[in-house]
Amino acid sequence: MMERDHELNKVLRTWAAPETGKGLDARVWKSYRQSKPARSGNARWWMAAAAAVVLVVSAAHFRPPVQAPVRLASSTNVHGYRPLPNGTITVVKGKRQ
């Protein structure tokens, strides 16, 4: 480990650096902000697009199957059926064969 030469260092430190100007800060922040929207904007766009694709694929995959309409079989033929007027009920007894 190199020892520090405090006496030499004391003399060297008389040569002090000036302060940076405010212009430097403004330039750096401007460059930083110019690079930032492109990065974060693209990232948000891609995430939204990816989320939309996932939703569409999920909706297509989990859609319940469409069921065919149920047809009920019936043996009753009501062709020519006419209701009795006033609801009168007449019982017709058929001849036994």
Place this chain on the structure above:
Amino acid sequence: MTDELLFEQSRRGEDAAFRSLYEKYRDPLFRFAWRMTGSVETAEDLTHDCFVSLFRGSFDPKRGALRTFLYASIRNLSRKQWRDAGAEELTDEADLSEAASDGPLDLLISCETADAVRIAVAALPGLQREVIILFEYEDLSLDEIARITGVETGAVKSRLHRARKTLRKTLAPAKVSK
């Protein structure tokens, strides 16, 4: 919170995290660039470019510490600026043709101490100058300086030793007068 954690947060768009890193490293990086180049305007340009490379994703936490990356980055930017300006590559050898004709006492007579220090450090060979700046002014360890400059710790120690020897000789009157 570690620098690396702040970096990850800033990558996710958290302004406060980037602000913390910026406020922590702006001045040290600027000081190094200023002492290497001698120009406030150039040092600010290099500091700006260093942070741009950071938030544009050049840093990989798996390859080392953020602090090492930032100092290495601004060091490389300084060297590129030197090359583009037509200056010599950084060396470890003193350029005897540019040796000051004034002795140490003449320097002190003609300059304030701070100016004498500035001239003495600027007269060092480039590789010694960057080591003395990082060690004496930025308080970095030899190991960290080795990682930043891409050489062995022994080479850093050797450069530091030679730089100090030259500076002690050059600035001796300044030390005595204090």
